[in-house]
Amino acid sequence: MADTNTKIVREFLEANNFSVITNRKFQLQKAEPAGRYSIDLMAINMQHTEPAAPLPMRLQADHIRHMPNIIVDVKGWHSGRLSPSVVSSSPELFNFVSPNALEFARGVFHGLSFKSILVISEASQTEVLWHKTEDMLRERGVDHVLEFPTILNYLITHVEVNLNYVESETLQLLRLLKRYGLVKGLQLELPFRAKASDPEHEE
Template sequence: MSQASIEIVREFFIIHNFFVLKKEDILFVKNAELTETEGIDRFVLSGSEVSKVLKSAVVKPVCWHTMKLTPVVLSRFPEIFEFLKGRYALESKKFFQGEDFKKILVISSLPASEKLQKESIKIMKEEGVDHIITFPSIIAHLIEKIDARYVYLSSVNEIFRVLKFYKFFAEKEQKLPF
């Protein structure tokens, strides 16, 4: 469990106006501003879709940045799905008090081959995962939302702000009309 990675995911949801409660390595998130969610059928969500699609969710960051979640990895490490079962499932139901909520995994990436991607997604769906979000998507969207001229109380956001201020992140390329 990487506290830094969990904090990045936590700050991502906070900057998107979610209330966030951290319990061990699991996040309970609730978007109080969202009254109606957009119906998106995609399993893999982008950072920009999260605030439109999720009202309430239990989020499990899988902080294995050097590992793609292949079918073999998913079968060898059942602890990835522990947040969906037993006491964690009971805590989720208790926290959301009967309200519907999504079950989200935050992962480094899916396998490169389309066949393995489909197999991994099938396994995750069978285990009860509703959506995944990748760390690159979360980090990119968090950096995009950070204002380089604003001072943040969060050390994670402040680090991103300083890096952005000193141009460690490339600006979006301008599109020329020709």
């Protein structure tokens, strides 16, 4: 069963007209080389449109409609931001773009082109740190990143309070939070105080 983070990403993709495959993962008794089970989601854009300009690495919600076939790895590391030090110390970030994983994806997409998306909590707040992070990701084969606030903002904006989302626990929860005023605006302002992050300690 997919975890909550993966379910949220799947809802976002399906809301943007993607046909999504959840890559089944199994508990192995010993470590397996990075391969097919390193990919969380694979998706085909059913209404793909070409962008007017090359897409940035750091995607916004309106960019997703320009993505064709995609492979997605979801890292729900919500306690911090993605910084160069995190990238350096987390080789598992790149398992989904390993040669074995890419070979598996090419088989699923029957040789058609596809892009890789790494879903992260948030990017570094400072421009210098982000550019360094971006370079490190590109060097290892990651095409794009998508942040959870971008995904959640989109879903909350588009969820309708008068609809009953019986088929989706995720959308139903967001609907109820929106219905009772517990989510305000596009910045996920919650009625309780969250601990502020310290950009000086991102590294």
